[in-house]
Amino acid sequence: xxxxxxxxxxxxxxxxxxxxxxxxxxxxxxxxxxxxxxxxxxxxxxxxxxxxxxxxxxxxxxxxxxxxxxxxxxxxxxxxxxxxxxxxxxxxxxxxxxxxxxxxxxxxxxxxxxxxxxxxxxxxxxxxxxxxxxxxxxxxxxxxxxxxxxxxxxxxxxxxxxxxxxxxxxxxxxxxxxxxxxxxxxx
Numbered sequence: 001x002x003x004x005x006x007x008x009x010x011x012x013x014x015x016x017x018x019x020x021x022x023x024x025x026x027x028x029x030x031x032x033x034x035x036x037x038x039x040x041x042x043x044x045x046x047x048x049x050x051x052x053x054x055x056x057x058x059x060x061x062x063x064x065x066x067x068x069x070x071x072x073x074x075x076x077x078x079x080x081x082x083x084x085x086x087x088x089x090x091x092x093x094x095x096x097x098x099x100x101x102x103x104x105x106x107x108x109x110x111x112x113x114x115x116x117x118x119x120x121x122x123x124x125x126x127x128x129x130x131x132x133x134x135x136x137x138x139x140x141x142x143x144x145x146x147x148x149x150x151x152x153x154x155x156x157x158x159x160x161x162x163x164x165x166x167x168x169x170x171x172x173x174x175x176x177x178x179x180x181x182x183x184x185x186x187x
Contacts (some may be wrong), residue, residue: 001154003076004159006076009070009072009073009075009076009156011075012070012148012152013074015066015145016066016068016069016070016073018153019043019062019063020062020066025060026059026068028056030050031050033052034051036048036050037049037050039093053134053135057131057134058137061131064146065149068145068146068149069145069149069152071150071152072152072156075153075160076156092172092175092176093171095175096164096167096168096172097172099164099175100164103157103160104161105159107157110150110153110154110157111154112152114150114154117147120143121144124139124140124143126141
């Protein structure tokens, strides 16, 4: 399957990767500051007291971004875990309709999640909700990342559903699993 919006999904993956790099950089910087303080104490000097306020809170928000921004990319590149023990034994003409059914359920659940997240972000923006840690981060910012991520997943699921329905109607015998990588992709 070739996805038309693959560049958007890749952008989400780059966002996830950026979040992971930011987490590593923050943690490495915090550890470096602590090592400098420990070395200063070891040689008899006083600590500098350098630290990044709220690093664990910021890292947790970045982890949410890293997890959710990669959802659509991992879906379209067949990296989600699927249990296909039973349906792989079915003929492809029947298997394609199982795929359509599963994609409808996944899209419906993702749309409900997206709707709930939009309401949550709107409410956080309306009431000026901020995080309760050392750093007061407006909660609509990480919630907007969630909305965007789940929206990308909905788009990917809708695109896969459209392709699966088209195959199911036109030529169900030619159906290949959406989780099977294309030989042309060169993985």
